[in-house]
Structures are given as C-alpha cells and as structure tokens.
Amino acid sequence: MDNNGIASVFEEIGNILEISGADFFRVNAYRKAALTISNLAIDLRQIVDKNPQKLEEIPGIGKALKEKIIELIQTGKCKEHEELKKGFPKGLLEMMNLRSVGPKKVKLFYSQLKITTIKQLKEAAEKHKLRELPGMGEKSENDILKAIDEYGTFSVNRHLINEALQEAQRYIAYMRQCKEIKRIEYAGSLRRFQETIGDIDILVTVKDPDKSQEKIIEHFTKYDDLLNVLAVGDTKSSVVLQSGMQVDLRVIADECFGAALQYFTGSKEHNIHIRDLAKKKGLKISEYGIFKNEKLVAGKKEEDVFKSVGLPFIIPELRKNDGEIEYGLKHKKFPKFVEFVDIRGDLHTHTTYSDGKNSLEEMTAAFIERGYEYFAVTDHSSVMGVTRGMGSKDIRQQWDEVDKLNKRFGDKIRILKGCEVDILKDGSLDFSDEILKNLDIVIVSAHMFNRLPADEQTKRLIVAIENQYSMILAHPTGRLINKRAEMLFDMEKVIEACVQNNVALEINSSPSRLDLADKYIRIGKAKKAKFVINTDSHSTENSEFMKFGVGMARRGWLEKSDIINTFSLRDLTGVFR
Secondary structure (H helix, E strand, O other): OOOHHHHHHHHHHHHHHHHHOOOOHHHHHHHHHHHHHHHOOOHHHHHHHHOOOHHHHHOOOOHHHHHHHHHHHHHOOOOHHHHHOOOOOHHHHHOOOOOOOOOOHHHHHHHOOOOOOHHHHHHHHHOOOOOOOOOOOOHHHHHHHHHHHHHHHHHOEEEEHHHHHHHHHHHHHHHOOOOOEEEEEEEEHHOOOEEEEEEEEEEEEOOOOOHHHHHHHHHOOOOOOOOEEEOOOOEEEEEEEOOOOOOEEEOEEEEEEEEHHHHHHHHHHHHHHHHHHHHHHOOEEEEEEEEEOOOOEOOHHHHHHHHHOOOOOHHHHOOOOOOHHHHHHHHHOOOOOOHHHHHHHOEEEEOOOOOOOOOHHHHHHHHHHOOOOOOEEOOOEOOOOHHHEOHHHHHHHHHHHHHHHHHOOOOEEEEEEEEEEEOOOOOOOOOOOOOOOOEEEEEEEEEOOOOOOOHHHHHHHHHHHHOOOEEEEEEOOOOOOOEEEEOOOOOOHHHHHHHOOOEEEEEEOOOOOOOHHHHHHHHHHHHHOOOEEOOOOOOOOHHHHHHHHEEEEHHHOOHHHHHHHHHOOHHHHOOOO
8 A cells, every 4th residue: 555545544543533423633643644644745655565664763653553554555455444344334434535525524514414425414404504513604505515516527437647647657667677578658637737637657667578468468567556457458458556546558579669658648628639630641640650651761760650641740738629729720830838947946845834834944944855946934923823824923033044044955945935825705815915015925815705606705815905015816716626626707707817916826736626727827828927936835746736737737738937936036036027
C-alpha cells in the first residue's frame, strides 16, 4: 500500500472513531498522521524496506502507528481498521464526502434519525426533518440538499492527477527493472495533464519483440501493489492497483512508438480530427504508424504524425480538439508556452502562523533548495478561525521574522510579506488598510458565503477586486475537484474587473483545486489578464505541486509573459505598484 492508501485508512479510522464517540486525542492522532503522510515526499515503503524504525522520526508517528504502517504496507490491511468497520454502516463514511458534512453531523443524523445513507439523508431533508435537529435549521438543511445534488455530479471513478502521476511514476520505475524494455512512457489523460484521471496508459517498446514481449507482460503482472489482474495478452495487459486505479500496458514495435504515443495520448476527438486530415492526403494514421497505400512510411517519432498532415508539433496539454488543429494549420507554429523552468517563485504559501505544517524558516529552506528567486508567505487572515488565521499582532510578529530571515538568506532568496485575506460577505477585506498597505503581496480569497446567488457573488468579488490593496484573486471559482462545485458568478465580469484593477488571476496548483480551469484561463488570456501560478503550499512537500499549475497554464495557452511569477524580483515588484 502506498502513502495515499495509508493516509486514507488513517483518516477513515479517525472518522469512525469520532462518529463512535472515541477520545478526542485518539481521533486527532490518526487525523494528524493522515495529513502528515499524505504530504510526505518520500514513499513509506522505501523506509519500511530499509529501516522501519525511522518511521518514528516522522512527526506524529509513534510506535503504535509505526506498527500499523508496516502492517498496511506488508498486508494491505490494518487489523484495527477491519475491526472498526465491522458493524459500522458504510454509508456513514460516504456521507462525509458531502460538502459541509463532517463526523459531528453524521453522528447527529445517525443518533437522532438513524440515517445511514445519503439517500436516507436526502429523504429526511426533503421532509424537513433535519432542520429540527440541534444546531441545524432551514439554511443548513437546504445546504445539505445542495451538497447532495453536487455530489451526484462528481465521478467517483476518477482520480486526482497527483495520485495518478505518483502511481504511474512508481510503476514505470518498477518496469525499468525489466532489461528487455527499450522505451517506456505514460500516455492518456495523464499526459494531457487533465484534472482527473480514469486509468493510466503505459507504452513500452522492446529490444527483441520475438523474445521479450512475454517477459515484459509477466514482469508487469508481478508488481507488488496489485489488487487484481484483469487481462493478460501477448502485447497488452490490464491490472487494478490497491488504490483502485486501473493500469493498461501496451507493448509496441519501436518503429511505431511515436504514432502509438500520439494515438494513446488522445483525446479521442483530437485523434479523429487528425485521422480525417490524413484521409484527405491519402494517408492512414493509427497506433501502428503512418501508412501510404498500406506501406509504413513513418511513425517512430510523434512529430511524424503531425508533420504528415501539415501541422506543427502540438503539445499534449492542448490535444482536446478545441481549436488547436485549426490554429496549427493556419499559423504553422504555436506560441512558446510557459514551462516549469520559467517559474521564479511562489506567491501563495502557508506556515505554522496559520494552518501550515512547516515553520517559515523550513519553508524558506525548501524554496532555496528549489532554486527560487523569491516567495511570498501568505498565511490566512483572522476570520479563518478554523485554520488559525492571523490577527494583527501575529502578522507583525511574522514581519519581524521575515526581516531576520531576509538578512540571513538575502543572497539566496527574497521573502515577501503577504497574506491571504478573506473576502467578507459584502466584499470588504478581513484586514485593516493599516495592515494591507504594508504588505508586499495581498491575496484575496473567498472561503465563506460561497453559495450566494450569482449576481450577489459577482458583486461581492468585484468589490474585493476593486480594493486598492488587492493584488491576486486566489482560486477564483472555489471548486474542490470531486467534492465541491464552483461558485456561481459572472466569470467574464470578474476577469474584466481584474484587468481594470491590475489584479492577477491565480492558477492554484493544488491537485484538489487546479483553479482556474483551462476554459477560464483562455477567456482571461483573450482579455489580456495577468496570471500567477501558485502552489497554495501548506507544507514543504506541497511545493512539488507547481508542475500541475504549469500544466493547467499550458492547457490554457499561456506564455511566459502572461504569468507574473516568471518575472524577476525587480520586475515583479513593479507589477502592482
């Protein structure tokens, strides 16, 4: 079992314990362990293989949790978890996937109304039974009905991109141990950097097709994290991992690797359009290559496919049949889209001053190691009590620490004084002008009142954007992928307000957000908006998320010049003032 699987088990144990009325400290121990493990950069399986005792060096992991981690890795199960699930209604845990429904509410619904499923919860809400419960009311009841409707639109069979990428990288690393493999790549929606991934496609070529294919297939099906082997063939195989993710392997000839990579990267609609262009030129394109009168003429390189139909190379992120083919045919080349190496800093990060895991000094060290020129510390303002937001005293204390660290590390990195300031219901900001005017970076965010009618929400956001101190609108739609829908508002009006008031739109790299979506990025690009790609890091490990935001920016056709944190520190400081 991998880190995500272990974290999920610990989170579920914590939830069951809380619903069951267990001791707070016991519940919290599992919750903290789950959060810590999900943010770890190192695979726990590597620690267990080399020196299991080192698990206890991880914050929050004592002897008891260490033993459970080892148990999960070695057996795929945890005895305590299995025992807790016995007799515990499964539907209670599913209810916690609903927005605004946590263990306390689940316990309330179960104890008072014997509700054990989302279906029963919906029926009770529709009959107005929930509003009569302690701490509830008409609004809470209506919010739950909305949350149930939202949940019904989410796909439970799709995985966040970071989870899929981790699985793909680990599997490919394992497959490289097979000496018969010549080339190996992942394809599909993962390579297109789509927000969620259904399954993972892996392509391999072999050194000797006649002798090696069987060995490669056999090696593929011996992976130690398998739940089930779905199919085994001469050139392809499918398995399901312990995480529930399906992985498909295809063994192909080296001379058609490029054509296969293009074909299996997709999308389906993009591929159909490419094949239609090929037909007009008397060609046939498939995963087996490019053919002229049944003769293979090209296909070893991906570029061959596009060149054969009169197109420049189209980056995987754009292959959606959303205008990229028409643009390529007309212009014969694409802009130079932003790349990961273009990023010079991160302007949205959190520390232990609010809800971050690491200290300011630890975050500074992490960004120095990453080679950044600067970063902004932007802990939450005080209204975010649930996340230990900062008051005026806290932020001034932080400023003092920033000054000290800048003196210490000034030759390596510049720390910018910032804050993620909450947008209140009327659009005003959760900090006085006296505080705001002394900040280098002011991020404004909507964390509450996100279910206002569209016209009210639009007005609220624009009021915040028009504040003279606002610089960045963070995670603009407020979505949480597969958990919470976007806020309802007029996106074009909000983008126009950002352009008029010199406010940058954030592309939030957190895999659970990836907010803005590419469709909105393209609208912003057309309106000449400024963008910033941030990680919203709550730990040093979260800084790894930047690549996902860059992927979204590329899907939105952004160039380096569109993104302010590709600028030098000198140029950045002149953007807002």
